[in-house]
Amino acid sequence: MSRSGGMTTEISNSLTAAGLGQSSAVSIGGDPLIGSTYAELMPLFEADPDTRAIVIYSEPGGPMDAQLAEYVKKHNTKLPIIAFMAGRFMDKMPGMRFGHAGTIVEGKADTAAERSGG
Numbered sequence: 001m002s003r004s005g006g007m008t009t010e011i012s013n014s015l016t017a018a019g020l021g022q023s024s025a026v027s028i029g030g031d032p033l034i035g036s037t038y039a040e041l042m043p044l045f046e047a048d049p050d051t052r053a054i055v056i057y058s059e060p061g062g063p064m065d066a067q068l069a070e071y072v073k074k075h076n077t078k079l080p081i082i083a084f085m086a087g088r089f090m091d092k093m094p095g096m097r098f099g100h101a102g103t104i105v106e107g108k109a110d111t112a113a114e115r116s117g118g
Contacts, residue, residue: 001026001038002057003064007086011057023050028064037064039071046079056083 002008008027015022026041028034038056045051058065065085072081 001028001041001054003028003059004057005029007057011055015055023048038068039064042068042071042075042077042079046077051079053080053082056081058083058085060085060087 002011005027008025012022012025024045026036028036028038028041042054045054056068065083068081071077
């Protein structure tokens with residue numbers, strides 16, 4: 001899963017090149033209005049017998065990562081989740097927009113450093 005269509009394609013290609021397949025690849029999009037969130041999609045991946053792990057590429061801004069973390073805790077999710085948070089450079093530029101129209105850092109909780117644990 002990714003908020004970036006380009007990164008969804010790149011990650012799928014990299015996993016294939018490494019000999020790892022994908023049961024599904026989902027690009028959610030980085031705009032303010034989206035169709036689904038990571039947390040809303042998790043039950044679908046959990047129900048898929050071909051999904052053995054989740055790979056997520058994320059970006060600063062918005063509550064989607066925190067919502068997924070709450071879902072994982074609440075539902076005791078067993079699927080391993082490998083996540084990459086891009087955009088550490090944005091931590092020094094609060095209020096600036098980069099890339100997607102929805103990628104805006106509103107406060108410290110939205111920064112890449114805060115989301116990645118430091």
